[in-house]
Amino acid sequence: xxxxxxxxxxxxxxxxxNDFLKVIFLTVAILASACVAMGxxxxxxxxxxxxxxxxxxxxxxQQPPQQPQKPADNSNQTPAANSSHSTPPQTSNGxxxxxxxxxxxxxxxxxxxxxxxxxxxxxxxxISDLQSMNAATGAGAPMSxxxxxxxLPRAGLPDVVQPQGTPFFQGTAPAVSGAFVPIxxxxxxxxxxxxxxxPGGIVLEDxxxxxxxxxxxxxxxxxxxxxxxxxxxxxxxxxxxxxxxLCRAIADDDKVGVSIGQKQIVYGQVxxxxxxxxxxxxxxxxxxxxxxxxxDWSVGYRFANDYVPQRHEGRIPNVAVFFKFNGFQFAxxxxxxxxxxxxxDVRLVPLSDIESPDGGLQPDYNAIEKGQLFPEFQANxxxxxxxIAYYRRELIIDRMFAYGExxxxxxxxxxxxxxxxxxxxxxxx
Numbered sequence: 001x002x003x004x005x006x007x008x009x010x011x012x013x014x015x016x017x018n019d020f021l022k023v024i025f026l027t028v029a030i031l032a033s034a035c036v037a038m039g040x041x042x043x044x045x046x047x048x049x050x051x052x053x054x055x056x057x058x059x060x061x062q063q064p065p066q067q068p069q070k071p072a073d074n075s076n077q078t079p080a081a082n083s084s085h086s087t088p089p090q091t092s093n094g095x096x097x098x099x100x101x102x103x104x105x106x107x108x109x110x111x112x113x114x115x116x117x118x119x120x121x122x123x124x125x126x127i128s129d130l131q132s133m134n135a136a137t138g139a140g141a142p143m144s145x146x147x148x149x150x151x152l153p154r155a156g157l158p159d160v161v162q163p164q165g166t167p168f169f170q171g172t173a174p175a176v177s178g179a180f181v182p183i184x185x186x187x188x189x190x191x192x193x194x195x196x197x198x199p200g201g202i203v204l205e206d207x208x209x210x211x212x213x214x215x216x217x218x219x220x221x222x223x224x225x226x227x228x229x230x231x232x233x234x235x236x237x238x239x240x241x242x243x244x245x246l247c248r249a250i251a252d253d254d255k256v257g258v259s260i261g262q263k264q265i266v267y268g269q270v271x272x273x274x275x276x277x278x279x280x281x282x283x284x285x286x287x288x289x290x291x292x293x294x295x296d297w298s299v300g301y302r303f304a305n306d307y308v309p310q311r312h313e314g315r316i317p318n319v320a321v322f323f324k325f326n327g328f329q330f331a332x333x334x335x336x337x338x339x340x341x342x343x344x345d346v347r348l349v350p351l352s353d354i355e356s357p358d359g360g361l362q363p364d365y366n367a368i369e370k371g372q373l374f375p376e377f378q379a380n381x382x383x384x385x386x387x388i389a390y391y392r393r394e395l396i397i398d399r400m401f402a403y404g405e406x407x408x409x410x411x412x413x414x415x416x417x418x419x420x421x422x423x424x425x426x427x428x429x
């Protein structure tokens with residue numbers, strides 16, 4: 001996030017406007033669904049237009065009308081990037097050929113890990129509960145229904161980032177650390193070489209190591225799980241749609257991040273209009289609001305340890321705050337790839353009044369060499385870094401760690417020679 005005497009709240013308004021439009025769209029969709037359902041319920045048997053509406057069962061409204069049997073939904077058992085799925089596709093009622101209402105736990109390493117976590121009976125119950133919950137849920141608005149609205153079936157788990165654990169397996173997140181890192185000329189040059197400018201925003205860096213040789217990778221959308229050969233799995237908190245976005249983006253460019261200055265920049269091949277890009281911008285606005293004590297996004301917020309962000313008096317200096325989520329380290333424990341460590345680095349960078357042609361922020365090397373200080377902003381930045389565990393309680397900040405963890409894991413797959421574009425295609429199919 002950039003802060004100077006020329007800075008306006010255009011970026012903030014754009015983000016707020018986008019979110020506001022999303023809310024309006026969602027509200028209209030919900031109201032439309034409700035109106036359709038009410039209209040169908042209100043029609044009498046003599047209504048001349050009744051023939052235009054599919055008949056609903058009179059005695060059992062919760063059951064769908066008899067329709068030709070649809071093919072089994074195999075979207076949760078997609079082809080592998082390099083091979084076929086390690087577990088057979090299942091219908092909504094269980095495995096192929098199983099009696100209606102039965103639930104079959106996955107086989108192989110995926111089944112072993114899940115059973116080890118919660119036991120076979122508990123796993124079956126949770127799968128059954130999920131199938132029942134999604135039985136009539138339709139694609140589109142959250143309230144859409146397959147039978148009353150004629151919506152297509154909705155496949156997979158909720159399409160949101162799940163905080164601190166998957167919907168199946170809530171667990172304690174690994175400890176995270178934060179540090180305020182003073183900038184120097186050498187660091188500034190390295191950043192410029194990577195990003196062609198100073199990211200006045202958020203970047204996600206590092207790659208997972210220690211994954212071993214990988215010959216086959218599959219992704220099971222029922223559990224948001226990567227399966228590495230038949231020896232380990234990795235459960236992610238990120239929905240399949242964004243998993244595919246990251247796979248495709250990192251396949252072409254390892255960079256993932258955003259910069260918010262006079263011009264907004266999305267690094268690498270992350271789609272500008274993706275939820276991932278929008279979430280990173282929102283997180284930057286929130287954390288940047290604390291560092292620069294703008295009292296815009298954080299007005300009325302209760303800060304860690306009752307901290308009061310310090311404001312700079314006088315002419316506001318030309319400076320950017322740079323949040324780098326990195327240090328993601330993994331270990332394979334009981335056939336499961338688990339995150340063991342993550343951190344956040346916060347930097348303040350004096351800026352030149354000259355920007356690059358693409359709008360990238362350029363450092364003021366003279367100010368850096370002189371050790372120009374911004375005492376108020378530095379105190380605020382240190383506070384954010386030292387208390388990142390507190391601010392991670394905010395869903396948007398927890399999402400940054402989830403995105404960063406997943407990006408590091410995917411870079412590890414890339415380093416092992418996995419075809420990420422093929423993997424993304426299999427996830428989306």
